[in-house]
Amino acid sequence: MKIIFNKSLSEIKKNDWDKLIPSNEYPFLKYDFLNLLESSSSVGRESGWVPMHLTLEEKGKIIAAIPLYLKNHSQGEFVFDHSWANAFYQHNLDYYPKLVSSIPHTPATGPRILIDKKYNLKDLMPIIVDAIKSVAESNNISSWHILFPEEIELDVYRKCSLSVRKNVQFIWFNEDYKDFDDYLNSFRSRHRKNVKKEREKLSQQNLQIDHFSGADLTQNLMDNFYAFYLSTNLKRSGHEGYLTEHFFKNAIKYLSRNIVLMMATEKLSNQIVGGSFFFKDKENLYGRYWGCLKEYDCLHFECCYYQGIDYCIKNNLKKFDPGVQGEHKIKRGFKPTETFSAHWIADDRFKTAIDDFVIKEESHIKNYVNEAKKYLPFKII
Numbered sequence: 501m502k503i504i505f506n507k508s509l510s511e512i513k514k515n516d517w518d519k520l521i522p523s524n525e526y527p528f529l530k531y532d533f534l535n536l537l538e539s540s541s542s543v544g545r546e547s548g549w550v551p552m553h554l555t556l557e558e559k560g561k562i563i564a565a566i567p568l569y570l571k572n573h574s575q576g577e578f579v580f581d582h583s584w585a586n587a588f589y590q591h592n593l594d595y596y597p598k599l600v601s602s603i604p605h606t607p608a609t610g611p612r613i614l615i616d617k618k619y620n621l622k623d624l625m626p627i628i629v630d631a632i633k634s635v636a637e638s639n640n641i642s643s644w645h646i647l648f649p650e651e652i653e654l655d656v657y658r659k660c661s662l663s664v665r666k667n668v669q670f671i672w673f674n675e676d677y678k679d680f681d682d683y684l685n686s687f688r689s690r691h692r693k694n695v696k697k698e699r700e701k702l703s704q705q706n707l708q709i710d711h712f713s714g715a716d717l718t719q720n721l722m723d724n725f726y727a728f729y730l731s732t733n734l735k736r737s738g739h740e741g742y743l744t745e746h747f748f749k750n751a752i753k754y755l756s757r758n759i760v761l762m763m764a765t766e767k768l769s770n771q772i773v774g775g776s777f778f779f780k781d782k783e784n785l786y787g788r789y790w791g792c793l794k795e796y797d798c799l800h801f802e803c804c805y806y807q808g809i810d811y812c813i814k815n816n817l818k819k820f821d822p823g824v825q826g827e828h829k830i831k832r833g834f835k836p837t838e839t840f841s842a843h844w845i846a847d848d849r850f851k852t853a854i855d856d857f858v859i860k861e862e863s864h865i866k867n868y869v870n871e872a873k874k875y876l877p878f879k880i881i
Contacts, residue, residue, distance in 0.1 A: 505553070525781045526781050571600050633844075642845070661851075667841070672812070692877070713780070758779050776808075
């Protein structure tokens with residue numbers, strides 16, 4: 501078997517990569533998505549996400565593939581390791597560069613190692629880890645971090661001596677609801693009234709929201725949303741965001757079957773005034789970006805949460821991941837849910853310290869999840 505580190509996804513044939521994508525068509529590992537990030541300069545050397553995608557070949561055929569980036573910072577990861585970096589520096593050691601197997605700026609749980617159905621992760625992982633260790637040793641790389649993998653992968657990572665870390669996100673699960681009203685009927689009275697009041701504010705402000713996906717997407721809609729995306733990022737950080745205009749100009753061409761736009765229009769002027777940008781696969785909806793021209797009461801909740809829930813119910817999607825953080829999601833029915841990461845640390849001394857750290861942290865995470873569940877709005881049966 502042969503391991504190759506690829507400096508760009510363009511060095512790999514699209515069909516060779518995509519044939520490994522799982523049956524639910526998880527969007528963020530698709531060749532076209534990752535390649536568009538690179539070709540649009542949304543990731544690359546300037547952003548500190550340098551592609552080193554790993555492929556494993558047998559007899560000239562790719563049987564496994566991993567998104568892999570060389571990084572000199574921890575931005576856009578959503579698994580915070582700044583205290584680890586500080587500990588390295590306090591001992592006169594370099595934490596950067598490090599290797600990260602993640603979807604850039606996308607904290608959405610999914611598979612992180614793509615494998616041909618004829619093989620299994622348990623058999624291939626030791627080969628992959630040996631290759632990572634070798635390239636780390638020859639390039640003074642401190643560590644390898646697998647971010648937001650699926651829980652089913654964790655046992656294999658542990659057996660290969662990776663440290664498994666837990667965190668929490670707020671996720672909505674479809675319990676076979678007939679419609680949004682049926683969903684609200686699972687709420688206790690006070691919480692149900694609050695959601696209804698928030699949703700009524702849409703019509704009170706003469707706003708309507710329309711959904712666009714697939715063939716319904718137009719470049720005018722994408723241009724409008726790019727303006728919202730810039731506005732949101734400039735407000736938050738003073739920066740334009742990591743996705744470039746080129747990404748939005750080419751998203752329809754390459755990604756339309758996985759995109760859902762939910763755009764808010766002012767009825768009197770027929771002007772699009774805000775919206776949210778989602779990705780979807782055959783089972784899940786993923787909330788990613790949001791923006792507006794001016795502030796409207798509860799428009800963020802409507803575009804980013806309620807419309808997403810409604811879309812999942814109407815399209816029989818199992819799960820809605822609206823993005824990281826935001827305890828305000830709990831009272832709207834998003835359940836505190838464990839997420840995971842796995843970490844290989846080259847220096848055994850720091851691996852021991854990090855193992856101790858994640859064990860202690862896990863106890864706090866467990867307590868937090870149990871406490872947060874008390875604030876869910878659902879009826880107690």
